[in-house]
Amino acid sequence: MDKVKNKRRYYDIGLQIEEMLFSGIFNAGERLPSERELSERFETSRATIREAIIMLELKGLVVVKQGAGIFFIDSPEKVTSRTIVPQSDIGPFELLQARQLIESNIAAFAATQIKFNELRELKSVVNQQEQELGGDSQKFEALDQQFHMLIAESTQNRVLINQAVDMWSSVRTTNPLWKELNSQFLHEDTLKNQWLNDHKAILAALQKRSADEARHAVWQHLENSKRQLMKIANIEAGDTGDDDYFFAMSFDPDFNTPEA
Template identity: 40%
Template sequence: MERSDNIIMMPFEPKRPYQELGLVLRQELTDGHYNVGDRLPPERDIAERLDVSRTVVREAIIMLELENLVEVKKGSGVYVINIPNQSPHREHIITDDAGPFEMLQARQLLESNIAEFAALQVTPGDIAKMRAALELERQELAAQSELCIGDEQFHMSIAEATHNSVLVDMLKNSWERREQSPMWQKLHSRISGHDYRQEWMEDHARILAAMQRKDPVTAKSAMWQHLENVKQRLLELSDIDDPDFDGYLFSSNPVVLFGGKQ
């Protein structure tokens, strides 16, 4: 950011909540609140200080990471590696993606209603496709495959059970957008292991059971809860803070207090 006649010149116009927060953190780097090598306060401290959710903080950190301003060391924290005004060529946004948790929220709203409608329209052929997708998920999990084809097929088979091509296209676009998103890929780069996929597969089994009973209320609730579980597990699995850091004991970050930075 640059100042001219007391007007702050933005490197880009923020459109999303995480971008607004990212600009605040970016400005703090520019203003000298942190030096190269410093660790940023934990996410929970940033969220409390700026009155935002942890998910928005997580997305803002990803934004700064993609701009090569910070480096994430999982289990340790976020460290400054560049200062914006010392690197003019970095004065731009790398991506205008929706944040990964914002994408999940949209999916939660869309797919829970798709599941409700699909439960009313579903045919035996649709149920067979859902079962096949769930079986593929089991096979991929047993093989500890990095592929998640069964997961996508299961969700798409529910959309197809609505027999509404517009809803199918909307969900397909949502998946394609996720797969092409640098923000989503960066979030997933911090996740290891496959245990969480077993939990999600069990969620899918509950959704399938509601479909088989043609129970729209339970189908909608089960899909909503499944995507809530996905959100919470991704937040947990991609946690970047030092678990032993005791910043929560202080009204503000002790590094800021004792380091003499304002």
């Protein structure tokens, strides 16, 4: 089995694209193959290609121009490449999909178990986040983590709690790609407002003790996160992100197929 088939994660694909750039195939300012073409060439999903391109963009090797494509920024001898080595091989899209499945159902169960004092603590976290709008992004993210962990802890189920902790700590807090994304893109005030509103919707569903509404609110929150990430990696004009679309359609019970 060849090297490409053995390496399907975004980091390995990103390194192979980087080798392709440094091989001299492309000149400075030249457009790279499309997302779809790269997906076919490396025999991997378009989500993985997006993650690989985000990594290369953060390293200063490529730039993604809305509606135009991916462009090699400069010649290899002029580029100072930053090292982004993940301690986990899990990419952002893969993580968000897993969180959608797992955390949405954790929230549904939490709605049937949560106590008044836990609801009060969640409300306090939301209020603190509101105070951090336009403020400390690191504190805002710490409160974000605290919010999701409190929901898991309210289930009183150690397996679910450990799953929630592992998903966050193994990727969000140790993967340099996530740290770069957070520092450069994911803490704009408009995004903070979106996350805050999502948290308010989740809290409202939990206060109503509605398992269905809590499940949907968390699913939508993470779908919003995924869509924002897709905007950062929006490589092709008219790209519908088919792999992500079909994932949502297959698993979200509240997902409605758009009318033609």
